Amino acid sequence: MTRVQRIPAADVIAAVTDPDSFTPWSPADLGVAPQTSDSDDYSRELDAARKKSGRDESVQAGKATVEGNEVVLLIGDFDFLAGSAGRSACQLLIAAMKRAIDESLPVFASPTSGGTRMQEGTPAFVLMADVAHAVTRVRTAGLMFVVWLRHPTTGGVMATWGSLGTVTFGQPQALAGFLGPRVFEVLEGEPFPEGVQQTDNLANRGVIDGVVPLVDLRRVVSRLVDVTSRRVDDSAIAEAPLGNEPRTHGLPDASDPEGVAEPAWQNVLATRRLERPGARELMASALTQAVTLSGTGEGKRSAAISVKIGRWSGRSVVVVAQDRAAQAGGQLIDPAALQTARRGLRIAAELGLPLVTIIDTPGAELSVDAEESGLAGQIARCLAELTDLPVPTISVLLGMGCGGAAIALLPADLVIAADNSWVSPLPLEGASVIRYRTADRAPEMADQQRITAALMAADGIVDIVVPESKATQGGDPARYSTLVADVGETVARSVAALAEEGRAERLQRRHIRYGGGMG
Template sequence: MNRLTAHELIDLTFDPDSWESWDSSVRQSMARGAYTDELAAARERTGLDESVMTGSATVRGRRVAVLICEFGFLAGSIGVAAGGRLVDAIERATREALPLVALPVSGGTRMQEGTTAFLQMVKITAAVTAHKEAHLPYLVYLRNPTTGGVFASWGSLGHVTIAEPGALIGFLGPRVYKTLYGVAFPPGVQTAENLHAHGLVDAVCSPDKLAETLDVLLRVLTSRPTLDERGLALPNVSDPATPAWETVLASRRSGRPGVRELLGHSASDMVLLNGTGQSQQSPALILALVRFGDISCVLLGQDRRAQTGQQSFGPASLRQARRGISLARELDLPLGQSSTHPARICRKKLRKADFRTKLRSAWQNSWR
């Protein structure tokens, strides 16, 4: 796989001449002995002073804050200086109320700096958490590879997580796993495509399509209504001349419109999300970021046609719904619901998992 440098990905993804660096010179307080030589060689090889670059840029005119790793600088590893740079940039993005786009590629924390480097992940995670608590979007693009402490912390906290095709993604890399356990890691597990299939990644997207994907996401997440929707009257679409039983029969037609038709005819912009973020996905429930006209929302929609005996509306569907409820709260967006389902639902599974209580709790917590 041809790995892009940080500068190449910036040029490919963001508007021309929009990049503004936020980086100041770093002080390598941990450098000793051979590590000093390794740092000097990395600077010579990449032209950078550290493994991360931070700054702001625009995507189709929308300004965002950017965190990006350079794998050529000591495998994109994060030490004290790089960690401090990331924290400063995240905090500035929060102060300036900017969406945050992270593009990690890293082997993890920097082994030459030991436990001190690992502790930087805690500080970075705290800064990202504060950014999300301010109802600001955090979008992550996992590149090849993203492993170790980087994946376990700020690489896995995105509201939306996208991955590069074929990217190696996981906590333990295959070489470390084999060293620890004496056997090879099962092939095909730690790939972007497999994580997408298991609901841990929302989409797999090549670098040349990333700008387009970010553009749609930012249109949904940063656009705000130009009208006061509270003053809009709802149209009366009922027909009193239609007998009630005909309405009941119409609602039972197998060919009646479903959530996909609703989105196809009504959505101005839409980004389908994938899974629970916890290794499950449910085709029976559509979770999406959607814009209807100039109003954005998180949409939960039961997909009637996707519900079969093997893919019924069950615990995974409710976990996916719970993720949508949390997203609506964190992004300060309305939550929309479209409900249409077959007559028979797998109630036994729902009772066994006690998810009705958990989902009700998620609803209540989302509006506190």
């Protein structure tokens, strides 16, 4: 097994922050008394730890700038009694987080620890609850809490501020887990399986968002801090090519050869083409300073849903997107995918950022596992949460929109649809079997069910239709590029327009729209 290096606190601070910008907060600055003990042995250990580390405690707190944005830092120090969490360390964390709230500053936290300090026992152990509550208060205040787990992070530290970040990354191959492997082996009589308590594995399992080497950490942290600290990048908006207003319409216009109504089945065939651009291409074109989140944060992960925090033409957003390429590769929308989507919804609400959902799916996974894992319930919760989400919401129908997987991300303040996009209750072949006992009449079902963007606009389901040239039905790459650009620009204008509305007015309109007469 590769030996993983412990990264000193000073190296983390130097790598992430602007030069000479870090101002440490001593225990006295935060009103925290230094740890003392009646035990001569523990007092000697504390003195030795202070000499070895040059610090007062196992946590270093302070304030710095990252690319000019102020950030509160909470950095664990393994040189101080293995980074263990005693009463003074916990109180330092809590006081520093309170100051972050008072000053409305995001937090970057990098723990490394063996867990609760055994010399202090239960009085230190129960402070886990207080530390967890402090992190919750930071996030409830709408502040970003970024975590980077260092080697090693275990025990009560992993089970509090190490696991409660808005976004969590880890040092590659770092040990991270609840019970340290040495203690596990003593208690269980056998070694812990190799690689399980490793950040790379946790990322693959959807426990953390990924592994980031120290050399790349500043870039990731600066993006997250900047996107949430400066909600609008005026320079990016000014540089964005506005061009002409993208044409939008409801019903097809017979006077426009591009707008003549065609059989709905042509839309279905057009969106099923493998070369048609999807969410990846749209986000690559429109989204900057993006950071990708992975999984639910609770041990589930699906490539079918992508969640990103970034800027859409200069405005900070959270994007929850169905990945057509992943679905084409066999990773369909399952309960884990929708739980990942719901995490994106929660983060958007927590940070007060507009939400953009991108719908492009051939349908949800149909399997015993999906049923037993609560697929229907996850669809229901997505719908319930979207209709009541406090932030501006935009959904984009980019291509296929089959069944519950599609409608799960549909409710929004504004619904934008590419001209060839469609939404149907079931795969149309399945609907044909239900009606006619054969799949051959799927094209008829497409017409009967009013699935097209134009007809959904006429029915009040879609607000804006972004035209496509008929050439996109034949797979013209140049026309695809135009489609991606037009959809991206329409979303950008819509985000800007919704930002001008008051929250109460916007929510009232959404509640009326999806209230079914209840308002």
